[in-house]
Amino acid sequence: MSEFETFCVYNFRTVYPNTWKVEFDPKSNRTKGDVVFKSPERNNIFLSWGDVERAKKRFSDPEGHLKFSMDRIKKNTRVSKVEIVSKRDFTVLSHTALVSLLNVTFSPPNIFPFKKAKGNVEEIRAMHLHCEDSGRYYVIFGQISLEKSKEHEEIFNKMIESFRCHA
Numbered sequence: 001m002s003e004f005e006t007f008c009v010y011n012f013r014t015v016y017p018n019t020w021k022v023e024f025d026p027k028s029n030r031t032k033g034d035v036v037f038k039s040p041e042r043n044n045i046f047l048s049w050g051d052v053e054r055a056k057k058r059f060s061d062p063e064g065h066l067k068f069s070m071d072r073i074k075k076n077t078r079v080s081k082v083e084i085v086s087k088r089d090f091t092v093l094s095h096t097a098l099v100s101l102l103n104v105t106f107s108p109p110n111i112f113p114f115k116k117a118k119g120n121v122e123e124i125r126a127m128h129l130h131c132e133d134s135g136r137y138y139v140i141f142g143q144i145s146l147e148k149s150k151e152h153e154e155i156f157n158k159m160i161e162s163f164r165c166h167a
Helices: 052-058 062-074 146-162
Strands: 004-009 012-017 021-024 033-038 045-051 079-092 095-106 120-131 136-145
Touching: 004 033, 004 146, 012 045, 012 136, 012 146, 045 052, 045 146, 052 062, 052 120, 052 136, 062 079, 062 095, 062 120, 062 136, 079 120, 120 146, 136 146
Parallel strands: none
Antiparallel strands: 004 012, 021 033, 033 045, 045 136, 079 095, 095 120, 120 136
């Protein structure tokens, strides 16, 4: 298991493996942004945040936020199937977050128009959290192939277990 160090910005924090790189979206600010934690093997985990009041106009709670995220995934033309494998409530400070595991089936490009090709399945782990105290929503998510699932799960769980949305 990797050693972890703390990432902290705009009064929220988590931990990440100390062998990974951290990259901000240059448009990020206190109100809205994205950061990616990049593993040497390209097994990235993303952390996004935004205004919780604006989010609540589109989806009232983390469950609706998950549905919105799934709908966005389904819009990818290579995605043939998205299914929820598991979901559970998870407490972060005084908030209830939703942690989910999705299986996403990608259709490979097919050169034969009437032959059905077998798609590859990847997992997406995600945590959706709405925090009124900070005025932000947070989404932590990562996509991984099934063969790297266990290692990715351990890192993802460490990140969400250490996550703090406000002081």
